[in-house]
Amino acid sequence: MSEACTYTADEMMTVMASRLLIDGQVCFVGIGLPSAAANLAVRLHAPALHLIYESGTIDTRPRVLPLSIGDGDLAETATAIVSLPEVFAYWLQAGRVDVGFLGAAQVDRFGNLNSTVIGPYDRPTTRLPGGGGAPDIALHAKQVLVVLKQSPRSFVARLDFRSSPGFLGGSGERARLRVGGLGPAALVSDYGVFKPSVDTQELELVARYPGVEVESIVNATGWPLRVAAHVEVVSAPTVEELQVLRDLQQLTREAHSRPIRLPI
Amino acid sequence: MITTLSAMIASHVRDGDCVALEGFTHLIPFAAGHELIRQRRRDLHLVRLTPDVIYDQLIGAGTARALTFAWGGNPGVGSAHRLRDAIEHAWPQALSWVEHSHAGLAAAYTAGASGLPFGVLRGYLGTDLRAANLSIAEVVCPYTGERLATVPALRPEVTILHAQQADQAGNVLIRGIIGAQKEAGLAAHKLLVTVEEIVERLDAPMNSVVLPHWSVTAIACVPAGAWPSYATGYYARDNAFYVTWDEISRDRQRFVAFVDRYIHGTTDHAQMIGLLRADGLLP
Numbered sequence: 001m002s003e004a005c006t007y008t009a010d011e012m013m014t015v016m017a018s019r020l021l022i023d024g025q026v027c028f029v030g031i032g033l034p035s036a037a038a039n040l041a042v043r044l045h046a047p048a049l050h051l052i053y054e055s056g057t058i059d060t061r062p063r064v065l066p067l068s069i070g071d072g073d074l075a076e077t078a079t080a081i082v083s084l085p086e087v088f089a090y091w092l093q094a095g096r097v098d099v100g101f102l103g104a105a106q107v108d109r110f111g112n113l114n115s116t117v118i119g120p121y122d123r124p125t126t127r128l129p130g131g132g133g134a135p136d137i138a139l140h141a142k143q144v145l146v147v148l149k150q151s152p153r154s155f156v157a158r159l160d161f162r163s164s165p166g167f168l169g170g171s172g173e174r175a176r177l178r179v180g181g182l183g184p185a186a187l188v189s190d191y192g193v194f195k196p197s198v199d200t201q202e203l204e205l206v207a208r209y210p211g212v213e214v215e216s217i218v219n220a221t222g223w224p225l226r227v228a229a230h231v232e233v234v235s236a237p238t239v240e241e242l243q244v245l246r247d248l249q250q251l252t253r254e255a256h257s258r259p260i261r262l263p264i
Numbered sequence: 265m266i267t268t269l270s271a272m273i274a275s276h277v278r279d280g281d282c283v284a285l286e287g288f289t290h291l292i293p294f295a296a297g298h299e300l301i302r303q304r305r306r307d308l309h310l311v312r313l314t315p316d317v318i319y320d321q322l323i324g325a326g327t328a329r330a331l332t333f334a335w336g337g338n339p340g341v342g343s344a345h346r347l348r349d350a351i352e353h354a355w356p357q358a359l360s361w362v363e364h365s366h367a368g369l370a371a372a373y374t375a376g377a378s379g380l381p382f383g384v385l386r387g388y389l390g391t392d393l394r395a396a397n398l399s400i401a402e403v404v405c406p407y408t409g410e411r412l413a414t415v416p417a418l419r420p421e422v423t424i425l426h427a428q429q430a431d432q433a434g435n436v437l438i439r440g441i442i443g444a445q446k447e448a449g450l451a452a453h454k455l456l457v458t459v460e461e462i463v464e465r466l467d468a469p470m471n472s473v474v475l476p477h478w479s480v481t482a483i484a485c486v487p488a489g490a491w492p493s494y495a496t497g498y499y500a501r502d503n504a505f506y507v508t509w510d511e512i513s514r515d516r517q518r519f520v521a522f523v524d525r526y527i528h529g530t531t532d533h534a535q536m537i538g539l540l541r542a543d544g545l546l547p
Contacts (some may be wrong), residue, residue: 027278031340055288056439067503069338070289072494075440084313084444085374088367091505093386112390116363120394121267127351129344132314132335133366135391163389178410254505259547262488263460263498264534 007237009150009190011245012209014040014239017101017147024243026050027097028137031069033147034101036245039065043244046112049171052097054133064252073255088133092140095180100141102134102164106156107148109202109223111166111184113138114159121161131163138164139177143185152222167201174201193234197226207232207257265434265475267377269458269484270532272457272501273299275482276454277308280329281421284311284452285318288443289339289501292319293426293487295486295533296458301325302527311420313369313444317492317509320344324513325523332362332418338513341506345513357517363397368415375417376451382414389413391473423452427475428497430459434477437466440449440496442473449475458486458500483498490545508545509512 007015017037021027023046029038035053039062042049052058055070059079067075075081082091091097104113106129115134119125138144144166148154167174167185174183183201187194192208204226205217210233218225239243267275277283277300298349300308307329312319315336322328323348336347350359364372371383386405388394394413401414425445427438436457438445449455455475462485468474484506489495492502492509512522530536540546 007289033372041484055290055443056442057290066340067506068289068501070339070441070443072290072500073501075290075496081441083442083446084366085447086372089368089385093367116392121392124352127343127348129337130333130335130363131365131393133390135365135393136367139387139389161396162390162392168390174390179386179389180298256507258498259504260494260502262537262546264487264537 004235005239007242009209011237011242013147013149013188013190014245016193016234017145018044020186021046021049021099024048026052026096027099027101028054028092028097028141030102030134030137031066032103034103036065036103037147038101039248040241040245043248044241052087052091054084054087056082056084058082058091064255065107065248066151067256080101088136092136095140095142098143100137100144102137102144102146104146104148104164105170106154106159107187108156109147109161110168110170111187111203112162112168112173112195113146113164113166114161116121116161118160134164138166138181139179140181142180143182146184148185148189150186150191150219150220155221155223157223165183167196170201171199175211191220192249202226205231208232208233210236265462265480266430266462266485267297269295269486270303272456272482273303273486276456277305277422280304280307282309283313284313284420286425286443286448287490287493288313288441289316290441290443290493291426291438291445291495292318293424293458293489294491294493295489296424296426296456297322298527298533298536300327301523306367306405311418313366314339314480315344315347317344317506320346320513321523323347323350324519325357326356328359329357330360330362332364332369334364335368337512338506341510343357346519349516351424362399363393364415365393368400368413370444370447371409372415372418372445373451375415376419377447380417382416384412384414387413403405403466403484418451420448422454422456423448424456426458426495428460428495429463430457431463431466434483435466436475436480436483437468438473443450444471446475450479454481455479456481457483458489459483460487460489460495462484488537489533491537505545
C-alpha cells in the first residue's frame with residue numbers, strides 16, 4: 001500500500017465533508033474544519049463553488065486556509081467585499097445562500113448546536129466563544145452541513161445552550177419558525193455521517209468510515225443512536241484527495257508562519 | 265482635529281463610557297486599545313462584534329465592567345483566555361455581558377447609525393440567546409403580520425476605528441474588509457480614528473468607504489496601529505502572534521507581565537513595537 005493511502009480520522013472527516021458540497025452551490029463558510037473542507041472541494045470536484053465568509057468576502061478563493069474569518073487573502077481574492085450588515089441581511093437573510101457550513105462544540109440528536117457555554121449560562125464552567133454568525137446561518141441557509149469531532153461530550157443528549165437551531169425538538173417543529181432554511185442536511189464526524197430521518201428528523205447513522213464499527217459509533221454518541229437499516233461504508237480518501245488536502249495544509253502552515261513586515 | 269493618540273484618548277474617553285473598537289479581523293485599532301490600558305481607563309462598557317485579542321487584553325487589564333458582543337475568541341486559534349477568566353472567575357473583576365448574534369449586533373449598529381430606536385431582523389428564532397439577552401424583543405410587521413426580532417439601537421459614547429488613510433482635512437478612507445466600521449462609527453456620539461498615514465489627497469475610488477471629516481471627532485496617525493491585526497495595502501495579519509497570544513494569555517502572571525512590560529512600560533505604540541522587536545516577539 002502506498003503511503004498516501006494511510007490517513008487520519010481528521011483527514012477522512014474533512015474529505016467526507018468536502019464530498020457533500022456540490023459544484024455551483026453558494027456556500028457560507030465557517031472557520032476551521034468547514035473552511036478546510038470547502039477549500040478542498042474547490043480544488044477537487046467543485047471548482048465553481050461560491051464561497052462566502054462572514055467577513056463580507058464573496059466568491060473568495062483563498063490561496064491557503066485562512067486562520068481567521070477575515071484574513072487578507074480572503075479579501076484579495078474575492079469578487080466582491082461587502083459590509084457585515086450587508087452580508088448578513090442582503091445575502092444570507094434574503095435567501096441567497098444554498099449551504100451553511102458550521103462547526104460547534106456540541107450537537108444534539110436533532111442537529112441543534114451549542115457554541116456558547118458548557119455549564120449554566122450565567123456561571124459557565126467553560127465559556128465558549130459564542131454563536132457569532134452561526135445562529136443566523138443556521139436559520140437562513142437553505143440547508144446546513146455540520147462538521148464536528150465526535151465523542152459523548154460533543155454528541156450530547158442535552159445541549160447546555162442552544163446557540164443555533166437545527167430541528168429543535170424534531171417532528172416538524174422547525175417548520176414553525178417559518179424561515180427559508182430547511183435545517184441540517186447532514187452531520188459529518190470523524191466516525192461517519194448522520195442524516196435526519198424522514199419522520200422525526202432525528203439524526204441517524206447512514207454511513208461509516210472504513211474500519212469504524214457501528215458499535216464504536218454508538219458508544220461515541222451521548223444519546224441512544226438511531227442506526228439506518230443500511231449503513232453505507234464510505235470509500236477511503238483517494239490518493240488525489242489526500243494529496244490536495246495535505247498540500248493545502250502545508251502551504252497554509254508556511255503562509256501563517258511567514259514573518260510579517262511592519263511599515264515602522 | 266489631527267492630534268496624537270495619547271491626547272485623543274485623554275480628551276475623549278472617560279471612565280464608565282460605552283466604547284466600541286470595531287474592525288472585523290481587519291483594521292482592529294490595537295494601538296488605541298493599548299492606549300486605553302496605558303491611561304488606565306476603568307469601568308468601560310466595551311462593544312464589539314468579535315472580541316478578539318484586543319478585548320482579551322482590555323478585559324484582562326481591568327478596563328471593563330461590561331461587554332456587548334457576538335463572538336469572543338482568538339480567531340482560528342481558540343479561546344480568549346482573559347475574557348473566559350473574567351466570566352468564569354471574575355478575574356481581575358466581574359464582567360457582565362450582553363450577547364447577540366452577528367446579524368443582531370449588526371442591526372443594532374445600523375439602527376444607531378440611522379437614528380432609529382431599534383433594529384429589526386429575522387433572527388434569534390429557536391435559540392437560547394433570546395432568553396439570555398432580555399433586550400431582544402419582537403415586533404409584528406404591519407404589512408405581513410410576521411413576527412420579527414428587534415434589538416435596541418447601539419449608541420456608544422465613543423467608537424474607535426483604524427483606517428488606512430486620512431487627508432489633511434481629516435477625511436478618512438477605509439479599504440478592504442470593512443465589517444461594521446461605518447455603522448459603528450456613525451452610531452457613536454464621538455468617532456476617533458487612527459490611521460496608517462496622513463496623505464495630501466485620498467484618491468479614493470468612487471463608492472469606497474470614506475468618512476467625511478465633519479463626521480469624525482479626532483484623528484491620530486499611528487503607523488502599524490492595527491498590529492497584530494492588519495491593514496490591507498500596508499501589512500499582513502500577524503497570525504504567528506495570534507498563536508503566541510494563546511500561550512501568553514493562558515496564564516495570569518504571564519499576561520500581567522506582558523501588559524506591564526509592553527504597554528505600561530512604554531510611552532507609545534512605536535516604542536512598544538521596538539521593544540517587542542528587541543525581545544524577539546516581532547520580526
